[in-house]
Amino acid sequence: MTQEKKLRIGVVGIGHLGGYHLQKYARIGACTIAAVSDSRIEKAQKAADLYGCPAFADHRDMLELVDAVSIAVPTGDHYAVARDFLAAGIDALIEKPLCAALWEADELLTLARKNSLILQVGFIERFNPAVMALEQVITRPAFVEVHRLHPFFERGTDVDVILDLMIHDLDLILKFVDAPVTRVEAVGVPILSDKIDISNVRLSFATGCIANITASRISAKTMQKIRFFGPEGYHSVDCRKREVLSFSKITGDDGKPQIVQNALELGGHDPLEEEIRSFVEAVRGRSEPRVSGEDGRKSLALAIEILQKMKTGEGLRL
Numbered sequence: 001m002t003q004e005k006k007l008r009i010g011v012v013g014i015g016h017l018g019g020y021h022l023q024k025y026a027r028i029g030a031c032t033i034a035a036v037s038d039s040r041i042e043k044a045q046k047a048a049d050l051y052g053c054p055a056f057a058d059h060r061d062m063l064e065l066v067d068a069v070s071i072a073v074p075t076g077d078h079y080a081v082a083r084d085f086l087a088a089g090i091d092a093l094i095e096k097p098l099c100a101a102l103w104e105a106d107e108l109l110t111l112a113r114k115n116s117l118i119l120q121v122g123f124i125e126r127f128n129p130a131v132m133a134l135e136q137v138i139t140r141p142a143f144v145e146v147h148r149l150h151p152f153f154e155r156g157t158d159v160d161v162i163l164d165l166m167i168h169d170l171d172l173i174l175k176f177v178d179a180p181v182t183r184v185e186a187v188g189v190p191i192l193s194d195k196i197d198i199s200n201v202r203l204s205f206a207t208g209c210i211a212n213i214t215a216s217r218i219s220a221k222t223m224q225k226i227r228f229f230g231p232e233g234y235h236s237v238d239c240r241k242r243e244v245l246s247f248s249k250i251t252g253d254d255g256k257p258q259i260v261q262n263a264l265e266l267g268g269h270d271p272l273e274e275e276i277r278s279f280v281e282a283v284r285g286r287s288e289p290r291v292s293g294e295d296g297r298k299s300l301a302l303a304i305e306i307l308q309k310m311k312t313g314e315g316l317r318l
Contacts (some may be wrong), residue, residue, distance in 0.1 A: 007283060008034035010066035010090075012059045012081055013073035014043040017095055017122075021070040022047055024276040031280060035062040063088045068118070068283045070276075071095060075159050079104035082119075086111040091118040093279045096171075097163045098296030102304060105297045112293055120279045120289035121296030123171045127274040129267040130237045130244040131172065134228075137246050137262050143229040144173055144211035148239075149219035152192050157217075160196040161188070162303045162310075166215035168239075169226055170306075171291075171299040176228065179207040181302060186310040191218045201306050233259070242266070 009031045011018050018038070025031050033051040037059040038044040048055035056062055059081055062069070068091040071081050079099045085092050086108060098121050099105040112119040125131055146169045157164070181203055188199030198216040205211070224239035233248035246262040267274075275291075282289040 004030075006030060006032045007280060008032055008065065008067045010035045010037065010059075010062045010069040011047075012037045012062070012069060012071050013077075013095075014038040014040075014047045015072065018070065018072035019047065020272055021072060021093075021276065022051060024270075024273045025070075025280075026051060027273065028277060028280055030284065034067075035065045037062055060084055063090065066090060068092070068279070070122075070279075072122075075100050075163060079108065082108050083111065086115060086117055086119070089115050089117065091279075091283045093120045093122060093276075094296070095122040096124075096296065097121075097159075097167050097300050097303065098293065099300065100159070100163075102297070102301055105293075105300055109293045109297060116286075118279070118282045118286070118289055119293035120282060121291050121293060122275060123168060123291045123295070123299075124271045124275055125168045125172055125239055126175075126291050127269075127271040127278065128237075128239050128242055129269060129271070130239065130242045133244050133264040133266045134176075134235055134237055134246070136264060137233070137248060138176055138228055138235055139230060139232050140179075140207060141177055141209050141228040141230045143209065144177070144213075145227045145229075146173070146211070146213040146215075147223050147225050148214070149216045149221065149223040151220065151222065152197070152218050157193040157195055157197075160307060161199055161215050161217050162196065162201075162306050165217060166199065166201070166213060166306075167299050167303050169213055169215070170302050171295065172226060173203070173211050173213075174298055174302065175295075177205050177207065177209050177211070179205040179209065181305075182206050184302075184305055184309050186306045188310045196307075196310065199306075199310065203302075233262075242271075 037056040041057040044055035071094045183204035185202040188196035191197040201213045203211040228235045236245045252258040
């Protein structure tokens, strides 16, 4: 019996996230790290020395060396880098957000479909054990409350906080509410950067669900909580602690409604490693990724609409 060929992996962008991607790929026996790239060649070379592969300053020099690639460059470069790999027939995992503009996302989706490629978007919260446990009990929410607060770091400030932090929660809300957005109200202000650093958004959905979302990267503490309220119960997820508190309404023996806590079994996995493993499985099995390019486009479209409302004041209630 012949041994199955290992998947040749490349990583473009050897910064904070790219370094973690390399760590996770190195733990997967079905993969071999074949090449790394970063415009700062010293960063790429340091990673290459660690993982025993060639390093390049230009990602295009990797095209013939890899079967699949993680792209962890700044958001503004996602389109140009991903386009080169998809055009060359190489499957891609792109860190969130998918792109900086919708037309860029549409071109990448078209390329991926044309070449029958796997295009996955790096929404790590989809792989959070608490979020995955929530899928066992949640139905259709009536109200969603979100707080995603972080201290200020220079990393990520190339985009507004909506594309930096809030987009994680937009992805989760769109997944669990699963209905068209009918109204967007938004306000946001820059504080420590030239982009929007703190924002509040209110979304209305065709089902009647309302989502209230606060995102900040100038907070004194870190908070990553999302709460879902509905006729069937209440579910609170702490993404940072990877915990979920869930209650459901049932009919008791006396025929009266009661609230009981759901005993949910949470996995102990690392979300990023689970995300990377999911991508590898999709590539090897030629199956739909857990977070598809279409998913990434939906959250990007909503984020862009929020930014437009925020910057024009249209639809804003004072």
